[in-house]
Amino acid sequence: MPACRFLATMGPQELAGLVADSSFFGKTILLVLLVLSVMSWAVFIDKSRTLARLRAGHQAFWAQCEQWLDGRCDRAELAAWCAGRPELPLCGLLREADGLTQAPAIRRAAERVTYLEIEGLERYVILLSTSVAISPFLGLLGTVWGIMTSFWDMSEMHSANLTVVAPGIAEALITTVAGLAVAIPAVVFYNSTVRKIDLVANELDRLRTILEEQAGEGGAAGRDRVRRPALHERESI
Numbered sequence: 001m002p003a004c005r006f007l008a009t010m011g012p013q014e015l016a017g018l019v020a021d022s023s024f025f026g027k028t029i030l031l032v033l034l035v036l037s038v039m040s041w042a043v044f045i046d047k048s049r050t051l052a053r054l055r056a057g058h059q060a061f062w063a064q065c066e067q068w069l070d071g072r073c074d075r076a077e078l079a080a081w082c083a084g085r086p087e088l089p090l091c092g093l094l095r096e097a098d099g100l101t102q103a104p105a106i107r108r109a110a111e112r113v114t115y116l117e118i119e120g121l122e123r124y125v126i127l128l129s130t131s132v133a134i135s136p137f138l139g140l141l142g143t144v145w146g147i148m149t150s151f152w153d154m155s156e157m158h159s160a161n162l163t164v165v166a167p168g169i170a171e172a173l174i175t176t177v178a179g180l181a182v183a184i185p186a187v188v189f190y191n192s193t194v195r196k197i198d199l200v201a202n203e204l205d206r207l208r209t210i211l212e213e214q215a216g217e218g219g220a221a222g223r224d225r226v227r228r229p230a231l232h233e234r235e236s237i
Contacts, residue, residue, distance in 0.1 A: 025142075025145055026145065029139075029142040030142075030178055032138060036127075036186075037186075039127045040185065043125065043128055047125070047196075057085060057090075057091075058089075061090045064081050065207075079094065082094050089113065089203075092113050093109070093110055093114070093117075094207065097109045100211075106215060110205075110211070113204065114204045118201050125197070128189050131182055132187045135182040136180065138175070142171065142174075145172070145175075146169060146171035146172025
């Protein structure tokens with residue numbers, strides 16, 4: 001019950017008061033944590049939108065690819081469909097491998113496209129990993145500083161009264177909470193984003209396998225045996 005009453009009294013004004021009463025060092029840590037939090041949310045939202053568009057586009061691509069493999073359309077029609085969607089990594093790989101008939105050449109082309117596409121998708125993801133790594137330590141630094149400030153005040157005032165130590169303890173706790181509030185969402189964002197990027201890489205590898213097998217099987221004669229590798233039921237971005 002006391003804890004519930006405490007949480008009920010902690011409104012925006014009280015939190016703002018705790019921040020205002022913090023030392024310059026504590027405010028600096030809170031400002032850095034705020035910047036990290038804003039960057040984490042911005043990167044996550046941007047990557048989520050990008051990967052959602054890729055998911056929809058790749059689903060449409062695989063539907064077209066199945067028609068090509070089943071003989072319901074030819075490679076030129078699939079290439080024409082991809083030409084209108086240059087933003088899709090799978091379309092980029094198909095266009096890069098267009099005209100190649102040897103498996104080693106297809107593999108090299110696929111490696112080039114995969115490297116460039118994954119490098120582009122991973123851009124700014126390092127900001128998420130940075131937030132995950134340093135936010136708890138910044139919160140811990142603020143905690144140590146606040147406790148050290150409390151001991152310093154006790155030595156200056158020659159008293160261990162609550163009014164003497166409370167400001168330093170409050171500063172220590174607010175930075176700890178802020179550090180965790182930044183790190184916990186950031187680690188969720190990072191794991192989710194990296195997993196989805198890995199799935200895009202897997203799809204590029206599956207398409208490379210199809211193109212290599214199609215070239216090795218002798219084109220249309222081998223299409224009955226060349227199929228899109230099966231997806232795991234949970235393997236979708």
